[in-house]
Structure formats: structure tokens, C-alpha cells
Amino acid sequence: MRNVDVLVVGGGPGGLAAAARLAAAGAGSVEVLEREQQAGGVPRYCAHGGFGTWSRSLTGPAYARLLTDAAVAAGAVVRTGVSALDWAGPLTLTTTGPGGPETITARAVVLATGAHERSRAARLVPGTRPAGVLTTGELQQSVHLYGQHIGSRAVIVGAQDVSYTAARTVRAAGADVVAMVTELPYPQTSPARAHDARLRGRVPLLTDTTVTELLGHGRLSGVRVRHRDGRTITLLCDTVIFTGDFVPDHELARRGGVDLDPGTRGPAVDGALRTSRPGVFAVGSVLHPVESAAMAVREGAHAAGRVMEWLTEGAWAWSAGVPVTAEPPLRWIAPGRVTPTDRLPYVLRTTTPLTRPVLEVAQDGRVLYRHRLRTAVPNRTVRLPAGWTGRVDPRGGAVRVRVTRR
Amino acid sequence: MNSPRATVTTHGPLPDRPYDVAVVGAGVVGCAIARALAHRPKLRVALVEAQDDVGQGTSKANTAILHTGFDAVPGSLEARLVREGSRQLAAYAAESGIPVEEVGALLVAWDEEQLAALPRLAQKAERNAYRETRLLDPAELYEREPHLGPGALGALHVPGESVICPWTTTLAYATQAVRGGVDLHLNSPVQDASHDGSTHRLRTRRGTLRARHLVNAAGLHADTLDRRLGHHDFTVTPRRGQLIVYDRFARALVRHILLPVPTALGKGVLVAPTVHGNVLLGPTAEDLGDKRATNSTADGLATLREKGRRILPELVEEEITAVYAGLRAATEHDDYRITAHPAQAYITVGGIRSTGLTASLAIADHVTGLLAENGLDLGPVRQPPPVRMPDLGESAPRPCEQPQLVAADPEYGTLVCHCERVSRGEIRDALASTIPPRTLDGLRRRTRARAGRCQGYHCGAAVRALFEEARG
Structure with a gap:
């Protein structure tokens, strides 16, 4: 058994940012467990710019x-090739790695375990x-x-960022993109990117298609696809890429009995990124x-401040929060709980496209905030500022976020 | 580890010299027969397989249950071989590291007709010499299975039913056979067969293989091979079973194998834990004409989910890890079709249904006896050295969790597949094993690498890199 002050599980952007801030702020011993051989998370294999x-x-x-x-310069210890397996106490984790199994107890644990795309199955x-x-x-x-080598003709399932x-990666690998296929009637990316792929990249986009x-x-010899109108065709290809449809890697959270958010299926947190x-x-995906990685970094930094408060004050204000729920056509909102002192902006997803929607935040019939958006598209980020949280009654019911007509 | 005699071929011409016995089909039954013959050092034995790995047909896509044989047709050959094979396989599994969990089965009655059938099933079990069954009332049933859907009227408890790893079983047999001197010839589909009074000639894509005695364990294709030798005993109609494998988090929802009660309206689907820590829902039962139709269908999967929701409502809320479909070698007969043709020095092992995994060792002994009756001099018996397979079971600690193992070789602490906690050491061992995998799917069945909830999102490329490095 070994003791550290803060244990960060996952060395992606969120975990590394939290560790860097915590180490710099004097949190004591800060250790990052990264199960891959290199730290950095998803950006490790995103060859494109924009980070x-x-x-x-x-x-x-x-x-x-x-x-x-x-993170390392700030004094955090980043251990790669080390996996957190399970909980062995309230803030104790079992791990393994080339050095063998180990048990580590911390004063605070930050879960930054990321997400993965749903498989074909x-x-x-x-x-x-x-x-x-x-x-x-x-x-x-x-x-x-x-x-x-990944094959020579690929179909991309999905038309989001x-x-x-994925289409760009397929081409970088020397293969052709036969088509992109989306069940929705439109691409879910910036118009510039969609146009560029269609016109300059000559990638056909099949909308309304499953x-x-x-x-x-x-x-693989091909994929059969069906258009909403019933037409069915076979696209000949030797590769198919299933994109998007991410699910949180919540294994450790769930093993620890942490409350999950019914919308995101990730751990439910409040604006301090506290779990139950x-x-x-x-933090993070x-x-x-x-x-984005940038958002995970912002959350990591934000969480670092809240972890410092926990280490010094030792108060866990989880029960001072109430749930925040997104009502259809909104799919989910994160964080999914709110306390009156929360300042972290919210992110949401919608299931249907919305033009000039007004998001209304209300608690027990009392409107706390209205926020007009330019647009909201499925599979793209929708943001909601956090200026209304001070009006939340911590003894009241759930805060509901819905779309109104005006 | 590998015996110098171990021979596995995948390409090039097949050996000229005639074998004493050729076994066609390296499924669980063919591998068990080859293993039994490896006990006879005097014999030269060939195991001939059409595909690039053992257990690639029906054997890899079954419901992974080690049956007691309680519901077999009393007095049938199947009933006897399942009963005997079940005990033999349980002992063999313990010795060889094949994961088995004796979770027991519950035949759950959802209507009056099914409830009325339970006492008859208990009597049938008695006639099959299985005396441990017990009827449960709803209170006892729900105490045993608190997550069961509402409306169950009772159940028959069959405590001896177990779950097993079908891939490890087949591979253990084949490994022991090959180490014991059996030549395994992969990628050798038999295109024609003839017998000239003293020798069988099997024409394959890799040339002709000759043998004095022939065992047909060709599974779905057993009827085709049988006809080439002039027999029209049975026809194999592939019966497709689609199955859904649920995430490990579903494992806590179910403690027993939940079997359907067979009624006049047909068989329902089962929900069963797997030794790997998942939950299985299936199978469908679709009689087809195509022996290659191992595809899942939208209708099949929708039907399974609908039935699964009734049995275990919370199950369908969990993530799905895998979907697969297997073809059972159903025939028009109720029993196995194991027939000796002494004049041709030929044995057909046909119509082996889903119980074949359980019965495999007893089938092998039975076939060995028939070979002797057909005039084969088996020679002296020599016990082949035991095999120890990597334990892929959820109930065993993974190598990465064993301090001594990791201390001796840190590669066992270097995880590649995180969902299933598969280390680089285990992948390396599988790639260097007696019967190494030829594909990533073969590697998955040997190690569970890429078999978890992310299905390769995190580890797929890394696993592939290790595979390609080892395969050159």
C-alpha cells in the first residue's frame, strides 16, 4: 500500500491538465496513471492540427x-503502462503494470478515463x-x-466532425472513401467542411441512409444501405469505419458505485466536477x-481548484446539489447536477436540429434563465452559460432545461 | 513447450505417405477424436480441416453450455454420450485449465402450459439418471434471480448445468492431439473422397491425402462427404442461431443459466452468464439452405431483444459487446448419426447438435471403439502429457493480477487490451503456441484480446501490430 495526495486516472488532456494545475498549486504528491505506453490520450493519434x-x-x-x-514540469508523476483496475477502499485503487499489482490510497481521485465509439456490434x-x-x-x-494498411475502399458511417x-485519415492511408453515410438528412459539421469534402474531396454523402x-x-466485401424512401443499394468496399456514437469509459466509476448520469451514462457531477x-x-470525455481536447483541459484546470478546496476543507457538498435534466428534443446536459455556487458552463446535445432555439432553465416552475442560440444540430456541441446557478434553490426540485418556441 | 513432433501445416502439398486414420473436420468433435487417437502412439493420424483454424465452424458459435443431459431423449445415443461426456469434460477442464462455472440452470415457466411441463421434465431427467432437479415456486425463483422479469410462475432447478469456454475446449483437444503426434492440416477442404478397398483418397486443394481409415466429423458438411462415399443416411439442414453478448456489467443481473421450457410452440431463448464474465442472449432457430449464412439479421436481433426484455428487463439496457451467429448441424433425425461402415473402414459422425461440445470426449471414445471394430489395430495406450491452457475465465485471476507472474516476466503486467485485461505476455504466448492463430479473430479466441466492450477502439491497432510482427 502506497499513499499519494491526488491520484488522476487517465493521462489524456483532462487528466494531465488537472495534474499540472494541482502539482503547481502545491497539492502535494500528484500521480497520473496512464494505461497506454504514452500519455496524451486521443491527441496522440490525431495527426491533424487545430490543437x-x-x-x-x-x-x-x-x-x-x-x-x-x-504536467511533469509542474511536479506531477506521470506513470505510463499502469492500469487502475478496481477500488479497494473509499479512495484506494488497485493497479497493475510491468512492476506488478499495487494498491494506492489517495486523498482525492480524479477520473479522466475518456470515452470510446460504439462498435458495430x-x-x-x-x-x-x-x-x-x-x-x-x-x-x-x-x-x-x-x-x-487499412484496405483500399472505405465507407464512413456518420457525417459529424x-x-x-476519419475520411481524411482513410485518404492519408492511401485508400479511397467510397461514401459517407448518415441517417440524418444533413451533415453534422460546419458547412465549409461538408462542402470541402463533397466538392474538393469528391466524397459522396448519402443522407437519410442507414x-x-x-x-x-x-x-468485408460491401455494405448494404437503405435510404429512407426504401431504396437499397450495396456499396462495394473492403473497409467500413463506424464513427461517432461515443460512450463514456465509465468502468471504474461504475465499479465504484458512483451515480451515473442517465443522459450521458458518465458519472453524474456537479459544477465542481464532484461525483457522488x-x-x-x-473530468473530460x-x-x-x-x-474537444481544449474543453477537457479547461475542465481539468477547473477541477484542480475544486480538488484543492477538498484537500484543505474536506467538505463534500454533493448533497447541496440538485439534478439538471435536459428535456426532449435535448438529449443530455453536462454537468447533470448543480449547486448555487457552480460557475462551469454547460454542454448539451440535441436529437433534432433547432433553428434559433431558446433554452429555458427552470426549477419547480420558476424560470431561472433564458438563452437564445443561433442553431443547434445533432452530434454538435450546444453551450449554455452558467450565470443562472445562483438562483437555484438547493432544497428545490430538479432543474429542467428545455427548448421553447420564442 | 512444443514437442518436436508437433506438426501443423497450412499450405504446400499434403504428405504422400498414407495415414492410418484421417479425421475430417477440426471442430470440437474432430479434435476430441484426434486427441483420443493421440493416446495410441502406433497410429499415424491426420486431422484435416477446411478452414485456417480449429473450431471455426459450428464449434465457435454455440451457447457455451456444459449440459448434464437431463433433457435428452432417454435411451438415445445422444443421452448416453452427453451423460458420459459431461463428467469426462468436467474432469478434463479442471485438469487443463478450461474455464467452467457450475452456475446451474433454471427452466423458467412463463405460462400455465410451461408450468405444467416442468414435472414432466423432472421425470425425464430421472430417466436420464439425473436426480438433482427441484421445482421452485415463484418466491424461491425470484430469490434466486431477483432481476428476472415479472410474471414467472415457477421453475425447474438443474444445479449441475455449467457454462464453459468452447474455444479453449476445442483448442486444448487439438493442442494435445498435435503434441501427441497427430498431423493437423489446415486450409485443406476435402473436395472429393473415394475408397478403393484398402485406402481412402481425400482430394483437397492441397493435393490428395491417403488413409486406411476415415472418420467423417465434417459437421455441416458431413452429409456431403457421406454421399461421396455412397451413403444417404441424413441431410444436414443448417439451423442458424444468432446470439447477443452483453457487457460485463450485465453479469451481475443473472446467476443461473435461464433456459426456456420447451413446449409445442417451440423453444424460446436462453439467457446465460458466460465464463468470460458476459451475458449471452439467444439463440434464434432458423432453418436455412445456405451453409455459409453465418450472418446476423435485423429481425433476428430484434426478436432476441424482445424476448430478452421479458426474461431480464435490465439486460437490454446494458451495452452490447458482440453479436454472432452459428449454424447447428441439424438433421432430419432426433439422435446423433454415428455410423460405422466396416467394409469401407469408414465412420460417420453426423448430426452432432449443440450438445456435441458436452459429449465430445464420449463421442471420441465411442468412435475409437468403432475404429477397432472396423478392424483398426489401435496398439498400446500411452497417456499424452496433460495440457495447461491459459485460463480465460472471469473467476480466475488474470495474469496481470498475479504478483509472482509479473515479477518473473513484466510482459504479463503490460496490458494491451484493457477491457479484457490481456497482457502483451499472453498475446506473445498465444502467437508462439502449438497451434498459433492465423487471424486476429483466432488470436481473440485464444486470449480475449479485442473481445471486450470497446471491440478494438483502444487496442485494435496495438494488437494487430503484435500479431503482424509475430507472423512476419
Whole structure:
């Protein structure tokens, strides 16, 4: 048994940012457990730019290194190749790695375990089980970390930001994108990106279209797709990439009996990123599958401040919060709990496109806040500022967020 | 580890010299027969398989249950072989590291007709010499299975039913057979077969293989091979079973194998824990004409989920880890079709249904006896060295959790597949094993790498890199 002050599980952007801030703020011994051989999380295998700041855009791998170096420079210990397996006490985790199993007790634990895309099976896509069926995460690692061959003709399932990234990765690997397929009637990315892919990249986008079957024995030979109007065609391809549809990697949270948010399926947290388990915080994509690395970093930094308060004051204000629920057509909101002192902005998702929607925040019939948006599209981030939290009655009912007409 | 005699071929011409026995089909039954023959050092034995791995047909996609045989047709060959095989396999599994969990089964009655059938099933079990069954009232049933859906009227408890790892079983047999001197020839589909009075000639894509005695354990294709030798005893109609594997978090929802009560209206689906820590829902039962139709269908999966929701409502809220479909080698007969043809020195092992996994060791002994009756001099018996398979079971500690193991070799502490906690050491061992995997799916069945909830999102590329490095 070993003791540390703060144990951060997951060395992606959220975990590294939290560790860097905590170490710099004098939290004592801060240790990051990263199960992969390199820290940095998803940016490790995102070869494209756009990470970091506007003024200093970095590629994913460079950003991953920058975050890791910053955490180490601040005094955090970043241990790679070490996996957290389970809980052995309120703030005690069992781990394993090349050094063997170990038990570590901390004064605070930060869960930054990330998310993954639903697999073909989890999406219940029927058909055979040939080779050549990937998610974006596997594709990007294959191409950018290992330089593996991925086939010659790929169909991309999805038309959101990550889908366009997958299309770019397929082309970088020397393969053709046969088509992108989305069940929705429109792409879910910026118009510029959608146009660029269609016109310059000559990638056909099949909207209102569902993948109904995977074909082929041994290697994928094609995918059958069906348009909403009933037309069915087979797209000949040897590779299919299932993109988006992220689910939180909540295994450790769930094993620890942490309350889960019914909308995101990640750990339920309040604006201090506290979970229901005293001393356990959560940051990054495990909370809201998924947002940008930059947002995970902001949350990591924010959580660091709240962890410091916990370490010095030892008060766990979880019960001072009430749930925040998103009502249809909104899909989820994170954080999913609120206390009156919360200042962290909220992120939401919608199931249907909304034009000039007004988000209304209300508690027990009392409107706390109205916020007009320009637009809201499924699979894209919708933001809600946190200026209204001071009006929340901590003894009242759930805070409801809904879309109103005006 | 590997015996110098271990021979596994995947390409190139097949050996010229005639074998004493050729076993066609390296499914669980063919591998068990080959293993039994490896006890006879005098014999030269070939195990001939169409695909690139053992257990690639029906054997890899079954419901993974080690049956007691309580519901077999009393007096049938199947009843006897399942009863004997069940005991043999339980002992063999313990010796070989094949994961087995004796969770017991509950046949749950959801209507009056099913409830009325339970005492008859208990009597049938008695006639099959299985005396441990007990009727449960709803209170006892719900105490045993608190997450069961509402409306169950009672159940028959069959405590001896177990779950087992079907892949490890087949691989253990094949490994022991190969180490015991059996030649395993993969990628060798038999295209034609003939017998000239003294020798069988099996024409394959890799040339002709000759043998004095032939055992047909070709599963779905057993009828085709049988016809080539002039027999029209049975026809295999593939019966497709689609199955859904639920996430590990579903495992806490169910303690027993929840079996349907067979009635005139047909069989329902089962919900069963797996030794790997998941929960299985299925199978469908669709009679098909196509022996390659191992595809799942939207209708099949929707039906399973609907039935699963009735049995265990919380199950369908959990994430799905995998979906697969297998083809059972159903025939028009109620029993196994194991037939000796002494004039041809030929034995057909046909119509082996889902109980074949349980019965496999007894089938192998039975077939060995028939070979002797067909005139084969088996020679002296030599016990082959025991095999110890990697234990993929949830109830055993993973190598990464064993301090001595990791201290001796840190590669066992270096996890590659995080969902299933598979280390680089285990992957390395599988790639260097007696019968190494030829595909990533083969590696998955041996180690569980990529078999978890992320299905390779996190580890797929890393596992592939290790595989390709080892395979050259």
C-alpha cells in the first residue's frame, strides 16, 4: 500500500491538465496513471492540427507532448503502462503494470478515463463478421501510430466532425472513401467542411441512409444501405469505419458505485466536477462523450481548484446539489447536477436540429434563465452559460432545461 | 513447450505417405477424436480441416453450455454420450485449465402450459439418471434471480448445468492431439473422397491425402462427404442461431443459466452468464439452405431483444459487446448419426447438435471403439502429457493480477487490451503456441484480446501490430 495526495486516472488532456494545475498549486504528491505506453490520450493519434490555441495551433501528437511535459514540469508523476483496475477502499485503487499489482490510497481521485465509439456490434448492425470493420479510434491508431494498411475502399458511417476526420485519415492511408453515410438528412459539421469534402474531396454523402448489413466472409466485401424512401443499394468496399456514437469509459466509476448520469451514462457531477463518491472527481470525455481536447483541459484546470478546496476543507457538498435534466428534443446536459455556487458552463446535445432555439432553465416552475442560440444540430456541441446557478434553490426540485418556441 | 513432433501445416502439398486414420473436420468433435487417437502412439493420424483454424465452424458459435443431459431423449445415443461426456469434460477442464462455472440452470415457466411441463421434465431427467432437479415456486425463483422479469410462475432447478469456454475446449483437444503426434492440416477442404478397398483418397486443394481409415466429423458438411462415399443416411439442414453478448456489467443481473421450457410452440431463448464474465442472449432457430449464412439479421436481433426484455428487463439496457451467429448441424433425425461402415473402414459422425461440445470426449471414445471394430489395430495406450491452457475465465485471476507472474516476466503486467485485461505476455504466448492463430479473430479466441466492450477502439491497432510482427 502506497499513499499519494491526488491520484488522476487517465493521462489524456483532462487528466494531465488537472495534474499540472494541482502539482503547481502545491497539492502535494500528484500521480497520473496512464494505461497506454504514452500519455496524451486521443491527441496522440490525431495527426491533424487545430490543437492548442488559435495563435499557436499544434498537431495532436505535439499537443499530447506539450500537456505531458507541462504536467511533469509542474511536479506531477506521470506513470505510463499502469492500469487502475478496481477500488479497494473509499479512495484506494488497485493497479497493475510491468512492476506488478499495487494498491494506492489517495486523498482525492480524479477520473479522466475518456470515452470510446460504439462498435458495430453495439450498434446492432447485422451481417457477417468480416475483417475490415473499424471505429475511428482504431483507424487513427492503425494509420498514425503503426502505419498499418487499412484496405483500399472505405465507407464512413456518420457525417459529424469525427467522421470527416476519419475520411481524411482513410485518404492519408492511401485508400479511397467510397461514401459517407448518415441517417440524418444533413451533415453534422460546419458547412465549409461538408462542402470541402463533397466538392474538393469528391466524397459522396448519402443522407437519410442507414447501414442495414455488412457483407463478406473473411474480408468485408460491401455494405448494404437503405435510404429512407426504401431504396437499397450495396456499396462495394473492403473497409467500413463506424464513427461517432461515443460512450463514456465509465468502468471504474461504475465499479465504484458512483451515480451515473442517465443522459450521458458518465458519472453524474456537479459544477465542481464532484461525483457522488466523496473525494472522487471526474473530468473530460467520460462526462460528455465527447467534446474537444481544449474543453477537457479547461475542465481539468477547473477541477484542480475544486480538488484543492477538498484537500484543505474536506467538505463534500454533493448533497447541496440538485439534478439538471435536459428535456426532449435535448438529449443530455453536462454537468447533470448543480449547486448555487457552480460557475462551469454547460454542454448539451440535441436529437433534432433547432433553428434559433431558446433554452429555458427552470426549477419547480420558476424560470431561472433564458438563452437564445443561433442553431443547434445533432452530434454538435450546444453551450449554455452558467450565470443562472445562483438562483437555484438547493432544497428545490430538479432543474429542467428545455427548448421553447420564442 | 512444443514437442518436436508437433506438426501443423497450412499450405504446400499434403504428405504422400498414407495415414492410418484421417479425421475430417477440426471442430470440437474432430479434435476430441484426434486427441483420443493421440493416446495410441502406433497410429499415424491426420486431422484435416477446411478452414485456417480449429473450431471455426459450428464449434465457435454455440451457447457455451456444459449440459448434464437431463433433457435428452432417454435411451438415445445422444443421452448416453452427453451423460458420459459431461463428467469426462468436467474432469478434463479442471485438469487443463478450461474455464467452467457450475452456475446451474433454471427452466423458467412463463405460462400455465410451461408450468405444467416442468414435472414432466423432472421425470425425464430421472430417466436420464439425473436426480438433482427441484421445482421452485415463484418466491424461491425470484430469490434466486431477483432481476428476472415479472410474471414467472415457477421453475425447474438443474444445479449441475455449467457454462464453459468452447474455444479453449476445442483448442486444448487439438493442442494435445498435435503434441501427441497427430498431423493437423489446415486450409485443406476435402473436395472429393473415394475408397478403393484398402485406402481412402481425400482430394483437397492441397493435393490428395491417403488413409486406411476415415472418420467423417465434417459437421455441416458431413452429409456431403457421406454421399461421396455412397451413403444417404441424413441431410444436414443448417439451423442458424444468432446470439447477443452483453457487457460485463450485465453479469451481475443473472446467476443461473435461464433456459426456456420447451413446449409445442417451440423453444424460446436462453439467457446465460458466460465464463468470460458476459451475458449471452439467444439463440434464434432458423432453418436455412445456405451453409455459409453465418450472418446476423435485423429481425433476428430484434426478436432476441424482445424476448430478452421479458426474461431480464435490465439486460437490454446494458451495452452490447458482440453479436454472432452459428449454424447447428441439424438433421432430419432426433439422435446423433454415428455410423460405422466396416467394409469401407469408414465412420460417420453426423448430426452432432449443440450438445456435441458436452459429449465430445464420449463421442471420441465411442468412435475409437468403432475404429477397432472396423478392424483398426489401435496398439498400446500411452497417456499424452496433460495440457495447461491459459485460463480465460472471469473467476480466475488474470495474469496481470498475479504478483509472482509479473515479477518473473513484466510482459504479463503490460496490458494491451484493457477491457479484457490481456497482457502483451499472453498475446506473445498465444502467437508462439502449438497451434498459433492465423487471424486476429483466432488470436481473440485464444486470449480475449479485442473481445471486450470497446471491440478494438483502444487496442485494435496495438494488437494487430503484435500479431503482424509475430507472423512476419
